[in-house]
Amino acid sequence: MKFPEPPLSVARETDAATPIRPVLALIVLCLAEMLVLLDNTIVNVALPSMSTALHGSFSQLQWIVDAYVLTFAGLLLAFGHLGDRYGRRRVMIIGLVGIGVASVAGAMAGGIGQIIAVRAGMGVFAAAVFPATLALLTTLFRDPRARAGAVAAWTAMAGFAIAIGPTAGGWLLEHFSWRSVFWINVPIALVLVAAALLLVPESRGAHTGPLDVVGILLSLSGVTTLVWTIIEAPQHGWTSQITFLGYAVALACLAAFIVREFRAPYPVLNLRLFAIRRFSLPALSIAVAYFSMFGFLFLITQYFQAVREYTPLEFGIHSLPFAVAIGVGAPVAVVLAQRFGTTALIVSGLAVLAVGMFLAGQVTVDSPYAGIVLVSMILMGLGLAIVQGPATEAIMSSVHEDEVGAGAGVNDTTREVGGALGVAVLGSIVASTYKTQIWPVIDSIPDSLTSAADKDFMRQTAMSIIGLRERQATSPFAGRIEQIIDQMKIAVLDGFHTATLVTVGAVIVCAVVVAIWLPWRRSENQQSVLLGWAETKEPADVS
Structure with missing residues (x-):
């Protein structure tokens, strides 16, 4: 299948820019990226407070996270193309305005359902901002070394956002x-x-x-249905008819999307990019890394605030090492990739990520923070940083300048789809374990010990521990309540252990695939490959 040849870019404003202007513009772009990521990390910290105030279930808490991620991931490709056509800065500004307006609606929401709807809307506007930031810095910095440095700053900002998100959110909630x-x-x-x-x-x-509207609708439908099915599987049953129907619909939509993209004259996803190993395998690595990271962040929220019973601010402070490791490791990894090659860094990062996640699965209720908990967080952060910086630089270096918006959309989509699946899969594993171990215990509690509403809340989420202890502090049955709370904590950690093993397996498989198929030597001139595309219109194998 031959795709239409992209014409040369008409973006030439930055050629005449003064040396300081690209730097100032880069700062603005990184701050816009920070806003998108900051919103997600702050909301994670607020989940227990929302759950207690509005009686949200575990599934609803997942949807507060995933509603944002799903619309975000589903529309990144579309907004990347819109930026290429109508102006990347224009699309980014529209997204920033939309985030501001949606945030006002979220602050005034009166229930969990309204919050989920607002989060979905915020994800739409965030999808307009995120690919534009990466595409704009790619056109701002054309020199390979300068571009690598800009990408390093962009990836480091992700770590900074994760660092200040829980802490700032904790301070706000205090x-x-x-x-x-x-x-x-x-x-x-x-x-x-x-x-x-x-x-x-x-x-x-x-x-x-x-614009390939049909392709956008098919991709959004497929991804949304898949993640919804995974999130709801613990409630309906992993082998129930509705679960199998969900998987079937998702696979049908995604298969139709692939067929559509091969036939569309102007596809929203240029499938020939995936014939380039320096594009497809780094994209796979980012998806798996973010599968681990988003799942880890969702689970560590349950651990710190339900198991350790930290306040939101304490949670934010104790999670700083994870985020600082990302912020420090990302720019260093990009520099090392220039010397040792992208493959060596990605494989090393995935290995570190697997070790960190395995150690996280060994945490118990009584594990000291300054031990396995701290070490696992630092290794997770470093592993993610080592993967994402070089992988992002490799992806953007493989894309024709005229399609950097679409390329950024693909790069960001892999992150968000991986993240959405991480929250869905790992969260569902924990929810299934919790249901198996705790529901029989809750059913056996006498009505005189706690109310029917409290029982229902306890069935839904371990976050009920926070309010349960407060309401039962003066009860004559306080001792029995403490025993139940201990069982709830153990159930959460048992699910956490199983979820980490699944993640470790996925990361190791990805590392092996990258080590075998991604070339270890950097090509002498990747840009020659891009020129080859323009001349032949056929996919080239960057080996």
């Missing part, structure tokens, strides 16, 4: 209600819109083909 995690986005978005208009030059491609 002084304000959970609604503050939405209000904080509004002034940040307004400042970034003004800064982008002043400092970031517009950039667009000359690609004028129509």
Whole structure:
């Protein structure tokens, strides 16, 4: 199948820019990226508070995270193409304004259902921002070394956002209600819109083909149905008819999407990119790494706040080593990749990630923080950092300049689909284990010990521990309640252990695939491959 040849880019504003302007523009782009990531990490910290205040179930808590991730992941490709056609800065600004407006709606929400709906809307606008930031910095910095440095800064910002997210969220929740995690986005978005208009030059491609609406709808339907099925499987049963129906619908949509992209004259996903090993295998590595990271963050939230019973601020402070490891490791990894090659760094990063996740699965209720907990978090952070920086640089170096928005969309989609599946799969494993071990215990509790509403809340999530202890502190049955709480904590950690083993297996398999198929020597000139595309219109194998 031959795809239409992309014309040369019409974005040339940055060629005449002063040396300082690209740097200032890069700062704005990194801060816009931070806003998108910050929103997700802050909301993770607020989940227990939302759960207690609004009586949200474990599945609903997953959907607060995944509603954002699903719309985000499903629309990244579309907004990447829209940026290439109509202006990357313009699309980014629209997204920033939308995040601000949606945040106001989230702060005023009155129930879990409304929050999930708002989060889905925020994911739509975040999808407009995220690929534009990476595409714009790619056009700002054309020199390979300068571009690698800019990518390093972009990936380091991800670590910084993860670092300040839980801590800032914890501080907000110490002084304000959970609604503050939405209000904080509004002034940040307004400042970034003004800064982008002043400092970031517009950039667009000359690609004028129509948007592949059918492809977008098929991809969004397939991914959404798949993750919904995984999240709801513990409630309906892993072998129930509705679960199998969900898998069938998801696979049908995704298969139709692939067929559509091969036949569409202007596909939303250029499938020839996946014939390039320096594009497809780094993309796979990022997906698996983010599968691990998002799942780990969701689970560590349960551990710190349900098992260890930390306050939100304490959780934020104790999670800092994980985030600092990402922030420090990402730029160093990009520099090392320039010397030792992308493959060596990605394989090493996946190995470190697997060790960190395995150690996390060995944590018990009584494990000291300054021990296996701390070591596992640092290794997880370093592993993710070592993978994502070099992998991102490899992906963007494999994309024609006129399609950097679409390339950034593919790069970001792999992250978010991997992250959504991480929360869904690992969260569902924990939920299934919790249901098996705790529901019989809760059913045996006499009605005189706790109310029917409390029983139902205990069935849904271990976060009920927080409110349960407070309400039963003066009860004559407080001793029995403490025994039940201990059982709930053990059930969460048993599920955590199983989930980590699944993750370790996925990471190891990915590392082996990359080690075998991704070339260990860097090509002498990757740009020659891109020129070869323009001349032949056929996919090239970057080996």
